[in-house]
Amino acid sequence: MKRGVVVLLLFLFACSNQSSKTVLPASENEKYGDAFIVADLSDASYLNPILASDTSSSQINSMIFNGLIKYDKDLKIVGDLAESFQVLDDGLVLIFKLRKNIVWHDGQPFTARDVEFTYKALINPDVQTPFSSMYLLVKDFIVVDDYTIKIVYDKPFAPNLESWGMGIIPKHIFEGSDINTSPANRKPIGTGPYKLDTWDPDQKIVLIANDDYFEGRPFIDRYIVRVVPDQSVQFFELRNESLDAVSLSPDQWNAYDSFFTHYDKFRQPMFSVTFLGFNMRKKPFDDKRFRLAIEYAVNKDDIVKGVLLGFGSKANSPFPPQSWAANNEIAQSQYDPQKALELLKEIGFEDIDNDGWLEYQGSPFSFSITTNQGNKQRELSAQIIQENLKKIGIKTSIRIIEFSTFINQYIAKRDFDALIMGWSLTLDPDQHDLWHSSQMGEKQYNFLSYKNQRVDELLVYGRSVFDVQKRKRAYYEIQEIMRQDPPCIFLYFPDSLEALHKRFEGIEPAPSGIYHNFIKWYVPKTQMKYGMGEI
Amino acid sequence: MLSYVSRRLLYSIPIIIGITLITFFIMYWTPGKPTDVSMELNPKISAEAKERLLKLYGLDKPVYEQYWNWLRRIAVLDFGNSFKDGIPVISKIAQRLPATLLLNFLSLGFIFIGATLIGVVCAVKKGGFWDRFLTFLVFLGFSTPSFWAALILMIVFGLWLGWLPISGIVSFRFYELSTLGKVLDLTKHLILPVFVSSIASLAALSRYVRSSLMDTLKQDYIKTAYAKGLSQKDVVFGHALKNALLPLITILCLSIPGLIGGSFIIETIFSYPGMGRLGYEAIIARDYPVIMGIGIISAFLTLAGNIAADILYAVADPRIRYK
Secondary structure (H helix, E strand, O other): OOHHHHHHHHHHHHHHHHHHHHHOOOOOOHHHHHEEEEEEEOOOOOOOOOOOHHHHHHHHHHHHHHOOEOOOOOOOEOOOOEEEEEEEEEHOEEEEEEEEOOOOOOOHHHHHHHHHHHHHHHHHHOOOOOOOOOOOEEEEEEEEOOEEEEEOOOOOOOHHHOOOOOOOOHHHHHHHOHHOOOHHHHHOOOOOOOEEEEEEEEOOEEEEEOOOOOOOOOOOOEEEEOOOHHHHHHHHHHHHHOOOOEOHHHHHOOHHHHHHHOOOEEEEOOOEEEEEEEEEOOOOOOOOOHHHHHHHHHHHOOOOOOOOOOOOEEEOOOOOOOOOOOOOOOOOOOOHHHHHHHHHHHHOOOOOOOOOOOEEOOOOOOOEEEEEOHHHHHEEEEEEHHHHHHOOOEEEEEEOOOOHHHHHHHHOOOOOOEEEEEEEEEOOOOOOOOOOOOOOOOOOOOOOOOOOOHHHHHHHHHOOOOOOHHHHHHHHHHHHHHHOEEEOEEEEEEEEEEEEEOOOOOOOOOOEEEEHHHHEEEEEEOOOOOOOOOO | HHHHHHHHHHHHHHHHHHHHHHHHHHHHHOOOOOHHHOOOOOOOHHHHHHHHHHHHHHOOOOHHHHHHHHHHHHHHHOOEEEOOOOOOOOHHHHHHHHHHHHHHHHHHHHHHHHHHHHHHHHHHHHOOOOHHHHHHHHHHHHHHHHHHHHHHHHHHHHOOOOOOOOOOOOOOOOHHHHHHHHHHHHHHHHHHHHHHHHHHHHHHHHHHHHHHHHHHHHHHHHHHHHHOOOHHHEEEHHHHHHHHHHHHHEEEEOOOOHHHHHHHHHHHOOOOOOOHHHHHHHOOOOOOHHHHHHHHHHHHHHHHHEEEEEEHHHHHOOHHOOO
16 A cells, blocks of 8 residues: 555656656756765866966866867867967967856956966966977967967977967966966966866865856756875765766776666776886896897787676777777787787797796896886786796786876886886877887887887877877877787776766766766756755 | 073973974985975976975075074974965964864773763772773773774764764854854764774773772772761762872873874864874875974973973972982
């Protein structure tokens, strides 16, 4: 009997819900309200895009500031503060036409002077920006009029266009003060869809919708970032419905369904690659046959399955599959220990004393695999690789070292045999600094010391032209060469995993992720959770 | 008396200089650079840009010059700005110290009261059920890793029962609450962290109280008290406990410098904005000004505490002055 009543009530409720929807279609006005609460592992540093290099700050800065250009949902460059842009003289000249009637959060008009000011700050040696190098390439920065900018370069350089996605900071706020210590770094004034409301250090940052945003006011009133420095605790908060979005680890993704009753899960390939690299200044790592042998000996599928629980894909090149530069035609890497042994034999590996381990040119051989502490996935990958190599008779040891020490004592001094590291990649496929033989200096990024003349040429060419088809051909060829002469063993491209509360509507997953249209997300009136005075 | 105090203060000058030297050089010899961590392996940030940053931080100068510059600034209480966010170190510490002090004083109070109660029950009911049961409980608490206990308590009280918030120090609508509401809100958030940060010390201290009280109860004056016809309650609380607590007070006083330290594990798990997290994150990020600021201030407070204790001893016991 009781059950009948419940069912009936549910039915009535469902009906009324249904009918109210058909009678009153959600008007634009009804979409405004509610808050979006997300967790971050650490607090932001500077709410100033030219000073901040940590992801926590960048994420919030992207809500408060705009660049001249941005990547759209399909990862194509489109105007942001710029209404349109032109690439002239094979990329030597960039012209940006700015949108008119954009105002800063304090009501001042945005003009080309602000862009000029931002540029000058970026190249000022007294400003603590880590991003200076891209802007030092500018030969001439010309403000044609209040809404037109002409930028002239010495050499054509494809990533130059992308570099103008840097958030533009307001001249009238920073002028005449020290940018490094300006109070505006904690009370930012931007042009973006949200403005800062409050910042409680190490606790939370509350952003509030900008009524005058040039693409229209966001529907969601507030964007709140809570600092929850422990991932398991974030997960509890999710279970408690006190967070609206949380990034998940692979095993959290696989947790009981009941954990996600109120959440949708999103999975998205990331722009990063994890690799096993060798110090090519040492023998036998400099021999490409050795690296090819290891490529055959490492079971990447096992790593993707065992370490990422399948949430990622195995890598054959440093270009993630969702990049336009990724050549998906190149030969897939195969697990083939027999072939590995043949190659090793060719270069002088043999088990002379029949102890099950291979000797290299007559003497015992082993090497160490180093990785940084605190990255469980890399540690586990190292263990799988150690097992794989044991099978073909190569002895390895694993060393786990704290990150900063690792970089300074081992990588910078080239004091390592093999290492497991990851690159976070830019959306632009230029990887000159990672693989070009001119980048092998002490603090530079080609610390594996990869040297291939043809790859050098292609890397230089690939970033000197703007034509996507031409660039594509160069990067395709690089990937083919890297199959024959691997700079390292590319292991996997991890996925980013995220849970998002179900009450949000308007989400459109795209190659760039789910947040590209955040300002169009909304919560239906009946499901809104937080009123304006409620949080 | 005055000459004793001034002599004591003079002695502390070389100690302070020694502390600055050690703090500075431990930091200097630790491998790593502040430009590594925040920027990870981000190819967008060139080697030249990193060099420029190191120069702006003044880290390209010879080591004696760096030390001297730092010492000169410390002398006028200028601890410099954090590399991470440019905020003066002193205000970073000032922001977090109250939260840490609050948590630690509450835990200390909880430990003191809890350990006394448990110790008294155990000593009085020596060998009985309650003694064994409570001993079992405190040892269980002592051997439970605090992060694990914290997570389990979060699941029980936060998720299943929903009585307490899971993490944070105040809730979102804190600023709109009445004073009473604020106190209640804060209390709710503090229950789990205070409890978890106390359980380990509770075991050790309650054992001290137990054995100390048991010793006291064997004294002749306790027999006298019983002989006078006092009840057990009056004997234990009126005569024995006061004497038994003396060693406990010494131990508690010793832990006072630790009050400002904060616990990284507890603060991280409970998303609690305190000194432990500040210090740990600064070390990982090689944020030298923050690390050295915290080091110097803690060392200074410890030293001040020792001097105060010495002076108080001298006040209490004139013999010390003339040694």
